[in-house]
Amino acid sequence: MQLLLVVVGAIVVTAIANRRGLQPSLVVVVIAAAVSFIPGVPRFELDPELILSVVLPPLLYSAALDFSVYSLARNLRPILALGVGMVVVSMLVTGVVAWWVVPGMALVPALVLGAVVAPPDAVSAVAIGRKLGLPKRLMNILTGESLVNDATALTIFSLAVAAATGSHPFIDNAVLLFLYASVVGVGVGLALGVVVHWIRQRLGESGLETALGLLVPFAAYLFAEELHGSGVLAVVTAGFLLGHRDAGAGFATRLQGRQVWKSLDVLLEAFVFAYMGLQCRFVFADLSLGETSWWAFALSAAVVLVVVLLIRPVWVFLVCGQRILRRRWLPWLPRAPWEKRTEALPRSHLIVISWSGMRGVVTLAAAAGIPAVTADGEPFPGRSTIQALAFVVAVGSLLVQGPTLPLLVRRLNISTEAEAEAEAQAERRARQIARAAGDDALRRMLHDPPPGADAAVLARMEERIAAAMDARQSADDRDADVEEEAERSPVVRETMLVVRRAVLAAQRQALTAARDAGELDDETMRRELERLDYEEAAASQ
Known part of the structure; x- marks a missing residue:
């Protein structure tokens, strides 16, 4: 019953926000957070594995279906720089800063926090970017990043949790584990995509074909996770393959599928933002400060949020804006081999990308998935503090960057006329x-x-x-x-x-x-x- 009320309420608020020209994600989060403080409102919390295996796969799969493989290839360098490189750097920098500023937090739990807040949210960035009508290449880069950063973040999160709890992951070596998870995830996605395409061509019934398509993201995620691979990459790969071969399906299947996935996207996006807001009061109620004051926690949370917000602009301009840096300040810097083969992103586009790093449901799900005890049976160090800081970063980044991103786009006068x-x-x-x-x-x-x-x-x-x-x-x-x-x-x-x-x-x-x-x-x-x-x-x- 609670789930139904949350979904219906989120859809109603989204509809009102759309009618008034507001950003639905921000309105839903704010209202849901306010509702959580109403006396007597029960806690609405889902198992984190349920969020990762039920809510996230269809959102990623729907985005991958509409994403061009050729666009991925053309923008592969910035997508990998953001979806892999920036996630790793964000995890390390945020972890070290949290170790310094959060009272009583050890280094390894701080790195767990860094892994939790590292991935920008696919739903937030793409939903706001679509609402703003950003140029095609910008949306391609943001969408492509969102399709790979979750796989990177969840892999390093599992390694950080294993180090904190003293348990052993499937493969101890971090690089080998990442490579194994990536290869298995992509392999499962390709195999499932080929099989589903073969079956779809022989069904001859649009209703059955659409129903089969609805099962693909969940099957891809679960199969890959069973093999200790990346379920996220399996979902994305299957979506790429089936979206690329969509022209081979019947016209009724394509028409039906477009409407089904569009409706499902609206439903899940509204639910995701409502879920984020509803955790507000309860996350801080669970916070165990010990001898630390609320003022000290608030200051450390603000520092962590600012660091998370600043890492992305610095990384974007250092890695993706090398030509601009060279032209203005570092003319002696040698050219990288790929710069001759790729088209440089305009400075205005880099600024928008650097300010499109809102965190969201993956951050909250990962924080909720931190085990309560270590392998020795001891309480996980700083678990409630990590969860509270993760909530501050997720909601704070959405409320800071969400309202200012449209203003930034208008100020930069990013024209789509050409x-x-x-x-x-x-x-x-x-x-x-x-x-x-x-x-x-x-x-x-x-x-x-x-x-x-x-x-x-x-x-x-x-x-x-x-x-x-x-x-x-x-x-x-x-x-x-x-x-x-x-x-x-x-x-x-x-x-x-x-x-x-x-x-x-x-x-x-x-x-x-x-x-x-x-x-x-x-x-x-x-x-x-x-x-x-x-x-x-x-x-x-």
Whole structure:
């Protein structure tokens, strides 16, 4: 009952925030935090493993389905620098600073805290970035980072917890454990993606195909975790593969899947932010300060939050902004080999990336997953302090960076006009490709009618069928004539349907080939496929 109330309340607040032009994530967190202080409100807490295995996988999988493999390849360096390098550096720096400033915290528990707060949240950054309408490359980098940083963070978190508790992980060597988890996770994701794609092509029923797709993120995560691999990487890899091969599914499956995943994203995102806020009062109620005052804890928490917020800008400009640093202050610094092959990010883009490091549900789930006792049966040192600091960082970063990020974007005047024009040109090119493929398919069918098409009808209605097949042309008298004749004659109606489906199939093949050849980007191809899917759905009525 509590879960249902939380979900319904989060959706209502999200709807109100959207209607008033506010950021739903911030509004939901603030209201949920206020609700947690109402006397008599019971504690709503889920098992951390439930969050990691039930809430996180579908969110990551949905993002991976819509993410372009080619965009990942083009932005691989900044994505790895943020998703792997920055997570490790953030863990080390935050841990050392917490060891210095948090009263009574030893080094190893401080490193556990560093691992907990290291990964920026996939839900927060992407949700706010989508709301702001950030440029495509910026969103690609933020989304790509969010798809790999959780795997890095959870791996180093398990190592830090093992060191703090005295237990032994599956592989003692940190580098080998990370490599093993990564390879197994990617392998499980690829294998599952291939199997699901093979099954999906043979089901022939959109409802079953969509239901199968809903099971993929959970199966990928659980299978990989059973093999001590990275469940996050398994989910992401399976999403990449199935999203890349989505053009091979039926049009009804694609249309249905888009709406299902869009609805699920809204539901889970609203729940995630509500869950974060509802922990507020109870996290601090559990805090065991000992001889430390609240003022000392508040000061140390503020220092940790500031350090976490500052690490990302420093790292972004040192690693991703080398050209800017060299041009302004370090002209003697030698060029890295990859700089000649990659396009430099503008300074405004680097600033936005550096301020898009909100923490969220993974941080809270990892903090809640810290064991209560060590291998010797002793209480885990500083567990309640780590959980309270993790909450401060997660909610604090969201409340500090969330409201200021839109102001920053407007102040930097990041224009998307040039990108909009480029997208319009790409869309025109996609429609030219689709039109040429449709015309070619139609000419072939007029000379060699496909099964189910009446040759006499094709010959008699050649010009009108050509007009009806033009997906970009608005309805006119010729289309109306075709529809009137189709209504009068079942033979004409069946012929028109067969021809239209064949033409649409040829257009999809041409668009996919253009994407694979690098002539179109993934996003443009998918938008054009969606238009063709709606056209086929209308024709099938």
